[in-house]
Amino acid sequence: MTDLTERQKKILMLVVRDHIETAQPVGSQRIVEHFHLDLSSATVRNELAALTEQGFLRQPHTSAGRVPTEEGYRYFVTHLMQQVDLPESVQRTISHQFYQARQDIDQWMTLAASILAHQSQGVSVVTAPHAERAHFKHVELISTQGRQVLMVLVMGDGDVDQQILTLAEPVSQERLGTTANRLNQQISGKTLDELASLPMHTDALEQDILTIITTDMRSTDARVSGEIYVDGLTNVLSEPEFTDSDNARRALRLFEERSTLQDLLARTVMNSGVGGVQVLIGGEGTWDELRQCSMVLARYGVPGMATGTLGVLGPMRMSYARTIPTVRYVAGLLSDLVNENIGGE
Amino acid sequence: MTDLTERQKKILMLVVRDHIETAQPVGSQRIVEHFHLDLSSATVRNELAALTEQGFLRQPHTSAGRVPTEEGYRYFVTHLMQQVDLPESVQRTISHQFYQARQDIDQWMTLAASILAHQSQGVSVVTAPHAERAHFKHVELISTQGRQVLMVLVMGDGDVDQQILTLAEPVSQERLGTTANRLNQQISGKTLDELASLPMHTDALEQDILTIITTDMRSTDARVSGEIYVDGLTNVLSEPEFTDSDNARRALRLFEERSTLQDLLARTVMNSGVGGVQVLIGGEGTWDELRQCSMVLARYGVPGMATGTLGVLGPMRMSYARTIPTVRYVAGLLSDLVNENIGGE
DNA sequence: AATTAGCACTCTTATCGCGAGAGTGCTAAA
DNA sequence: TTTAGCACTCTCGCGATAAGAGTGCTAATT
Secondary structure (H helix, E strand, O other): OOOOOHHHHHHHHHHHHHHHHHOOOEOHHHHHHHOOOOOOHHHHHHHHHHHHHOOOEEOOOOOOOEEEOHHHHHHHHHHHOOOOOOOHHHHHHHHHHHHHOOOOHHHHHHHHHHHHHHHHOOEEEEEOOEEOOOEEEEEEEEEEEOOEEEEEEEEOOOOEEEEEEEOOOOOOHHHHHHHHHHHHHHHOOOEHHHHHOOOOOOOHHHHHHHHHHHHHHHHHHHOOOOOEEEEOOOHHHHOHHHOOHHHHHHHHHHHHOHHHHHHHHHHHHOOOOOOOEEEEEHHHHOOHHHOOEEEEEEEEEEOOOEEEEEEEEEEOOOOHHHHHHHHHHHHHHHHHHHHHHHHOO | OOOOOHHHHHHHHHHHHHHHHHOOOEOHHHHHHHOOOOOOHHHHHHHHHHHHHOOOEEOOOOOOOEEEOHHHHHHHHHHHOOOOOOOHHHHHHHHHHHHHOOOOHHHHHHHHHHHHHHHHOOEEEEEOOEEOOOEEEEEEEEEEEOOEEEEEEEEOOOOEEEEEEEOOOOOOHHHHHHHHHHHHHHHOOOEHHHHHOOOOOOOHHHHHHHHHHHHHHHHHHHOOOOOEEEEOOOHHHHOHHHOOHHHHHHHHHHHHOHHHHHHHHHHHHOOOOOOOEEEEEHHHHOOHHHOOEEEEEEEEEEOOOEEEEEEEEEEOOOOHHHHHHHHHHHHHHHHHHHHHHHHOO
């Protein structure tokens, strides 16, 4: 692929900006007068033809304006967009909201999702902060009825898992309590690997519980995290490209199939470090559900300790210039919160 | 409102059934031939006029077939629909799925939502089982960093709440442990009211924690429950009445505004006992977001102990004959599960 | 008295044709 | 290298028209 001249870059930028704004194909004449270019429409036309030739633009039909291709958007995001910070006033509004909700992890997540969805007019996704290598912290065994026991596992990152066990025979709450205490003394603070290398227990009940715990930790490790917070689903329906309900369905289905979503988050964001914002345009050939969509993703938290993922999904012509700084800023805020509250143990 | 003749009932039933199936206005001729009536279309026409007069049907425009009104659907559901049980084969399939997921409350809820959404082709809503009057069961205090403490509350119904506290000054894990133990001995099994009437504590830390616990329990009591499980959102987009994206937005927004949804679930279902299925047609004048929709709701669980709500939202012309038995059956299954696992303490 | 055949009437929906408009690509001139 | 000019193409919106579906009414029939 040949390089673009300065003028071609400028024109590509204008086409993308205008199309993001209007959702319409943009023509040569429109560019010239809307941006007061010192060029004739014929010149622009030639450049448009060249850009189309190189795959950055395309025409919906013979005699319509140009629309950016995936490649076009990608070039725009990586080379043409000036990276601006979020306006300070917006920053203050957002951080103020977080300040008011600083008790509860659940509230952070909900709030982050809500802010992202509002600011970007897209669908937001936030996963809870999650330790990369789970530390076990505490187990609680609570007898409920007969052989049923409620087990509550607390992880080092604040993750709480609950599970109902059915024992072979009824066990008293006293015995459960002492078992839990013994287990806590032995395995508190240990990672999965350390647990696996423990010697076998003499007590059958203790050994059973321990096995269940390691199984649970292993499955928790595999996932990015349990709950995924989503907001702004209805935003996607207001976008003109999703009035066709078929497109809308395909995109929304992604949020119902949580496993696909988790997979996507895991695979893309694990590559980049914390702080970097990744932009996924048009599914990148891998995700068919996202053919018409883009995602702006970032990872937050304390690397090596607890991290989570957050991002925004929107149409391919979403406002990257506004969404990217927002995602970056919210990721930063959440990182701070994680650091203050569960980061350094 | 005058009573309907047998023939009018029959015709109303046929109109509703046909319209549910085809989503089209249904005319006199169509009824006669499609259901092999021993009547002429003219006679049917007269009856249709009478039913329209009485408010059970309406015409989209002068010369189109008839469409049921909200009243029409309501009459259909309460008087005309034969209540059939779910086919045994379907029952077995469903109960088998539940059998495979009997460890985890979270999995029950997810599964129930998934089954309801699939069977009814609508949007399903399930809330976790929740004690009507919360019993406190256990508190756990875990020091994370400095003055930050993770508090985990376990309720009698298996509900788990976590919260991050910021204490006035750092406290050692040992002190936290003994405080938690003392609190557990004093207040385990007590209800909110009983907690409120406890004498003041001498230990400041203990008293603080206790205050936080009661505050938390009070706010948990107010809500129906924390998490709401939703599935099948995309189903609503396939329905012809929601191709207009404006309608779809209004309905979907309900699921983003969880508070409205909780309010709705609380208010409608609290009236009816467990086991009864409630049908809400067209928002019943109260909920504007549901003008085009119906909901089939039921309460499950052990009354007086732990109950939850579940239901399905669909277009007004949803298949009540299939949805109602499904909702009833799943509610029954969940009731059994609650009973076996957390019901009798 | 209830039912039905017959018929005029109304309203929607699909289809076609047509003209306007927008935008292009090409050629030739500046 | 840029630009003016022009023919060409394709979409979109508009109105007219025809087809079809369904009604309501009247008068005849059972």
